Amino acid sequence: xxxxxxxxxxxxxxxxxxxxxxxxxxxxxxxxxxxxxxxxxxxxxxxxxxxxxxxxxxxxxxxxxxxxxxxxxxxxxxxxxxxxxxxxxxxxxxxxxxxxxx
Amino acid sequence: xxxxxxxxxxxxxxxxxxxxxxxxxxxxxxxxxxxxxxxxxxxxxxxxxxxxxxxxxxxxxxxxxxxxxxxxxxxxxxxxxxxxxxxxxxxxxxxxxxxxxxxxxxxxxxxxxxxxxxxxxxxxxxxxxxxxxxxxxxxxxxxxxxxxxxxxxxxxxxxxxxxxxxxxxxxxxxxxxxxxxxxxxxxxxxxxxxxxxxxxxxxxxxxxxxxxxxxxxxxxxxxxx
Numbered sequence: 001x002x003x004x005x006x007x008x009x010x011x012x013x014x015x016x017x018x019x020x021x022x023x024x025x026x027x028x029x030x031x032x033x034x035x036x037x038x039x040x041x042x043x044x045x046x047x048x049x050x051x052x053x054x055x056x057x058x059x060x061x062x063x064x065x066x067x068x069x070x071x072x073x074x075x076x077x078x079x080x081x082x083x084x085x086x087x088x089x090x091x092x093x094x095x096x097x098x099x100x101x102x
Numbered sequence: 103x104x105x106x107x108x109x110x111x112x113x114x115x116x117x118x119x120x121x122x123x124x125x126x127x128x129x130x131x132x133x134x135x136x137x138x139x140x141x142x143x144x145x146x147x148x149x150x151x152x153x154x155x156x157x158x159x160x161x162x163x164x165x166x167x168x169x170x171x172x173x174x175x176x177x178x179x180x181x182x183x184x185x186x187x188x189x190x191x192x193x194x195x196x197x198x199x200x201x202x203x204x205x206x207x208x209x210x211x212x213x214x215x216x217x218x219x220x221x222x223x224x225x226x227x228x229x230x231x232x233x234x235x236x237x238x239x240x241x242x243x244x245x246x247x248x249x250x251x252x253x254x255x256x257x258x259x260x261x262x263x264x265x266x267x268x269x270x271x272x273x274x275x276x277x278x279x280x281x282x283x284x285x286x287x288x289x290x291x292x293x294x295x296x297x298x299x300x301x302x303x304x305x306x307x308x309x310x311x312x313x314x315x316x317x318x319x320x321x322x323x324x325x326x327x
Contacts (some may be wrong), residue, residue, distance in 0.1 A: 020191020072271025
């Protein structure tokens with residue numbers, strides 16, 4: 001039963017991954033749609049970042065995580081290298097937790 | 103053109119970015135492996151999930167439900183969370199190449215890979231980026247899983263390392279350039295607001311899909327221009 005569940009989840013996920021790619025090939029996309037799709041992806045990624053930053057399950061994530069992400073986002077906006085953004089975000093969140101701020 | 107593409111190696115910055123995100127993936131993968139074992143699941147379960155499913159968020163969600171003896175809920179929750187890969191595939195399309203490349207490449211499609219790929223404009227660079235990130239992340243995630251299974255609770259909590267803040271920050275850094283376009287910014291920020299507000303009320307996965315409602319703001323833009 002465990003293996004069946006993992007297989008179904010894996011095959012289903014793969015089908016969705018490949019499905020979008022195949023659909024893209026089959027369709028002749030109008031210029032308007034070609035402009036729309038990257039926007040849709042940006043909206044999904046932004047929402048993923050937003051919900052992962054602010055929410056833990058169905059409640060507020062607390063302070064340390066949003067603070068870390070905010071520092072990272074600020075550095076990214078100031079065109080800091082990607083590595084600096086990632087390390088700074090993690091370091092701020094970790095240090096705040098070490099200091100007892102959740 | 104061919105020769106130019108072929109002689110161009112990955113630039114150093116790209117490899118550095120890949121190493122940074124891979125290090126974080128190893129640590130989070132280790133947490134996943136350790137949690138699966140702590141739940142009392144057989145050793146093969148985390149390995150099977152990290153290779154066959156290969157989707158971090160869905161794996162954390164599903165492993166808890168599997169451990170609770172609820173495999174059907176695990177499948178449904180995982181699939182709902184992964185439904186965003188359909189629009190991702192539509193958006194990046196053949197970035198991984200055609201034919202068999204597409205069949206294998208699709209399996210390593212994750213949020214981070216999509217974000218890295220979208221950040222590139224040139225088709226040749228896109229393809230290199232997709233494969234570099236896809237293979238790096240698949241490998242590091244599975245190495246992490248193995249470490250977590252081997253070391254158990256000794257790998258520690260990735261939240262203590264602040265890595266739960268690292269991943270959203272990485273995504274923000276990657277999509278920031280595309281947010282310079284005003285229409286994209288309005289769509290993305292509206293969608294994000296909808297998703298955050300919807301999170302307490304909807305099952306995991308749906309709120310993020312609700313971000314597509316942000317596209318409705320284009321109706322107003324379209325009329326104006």
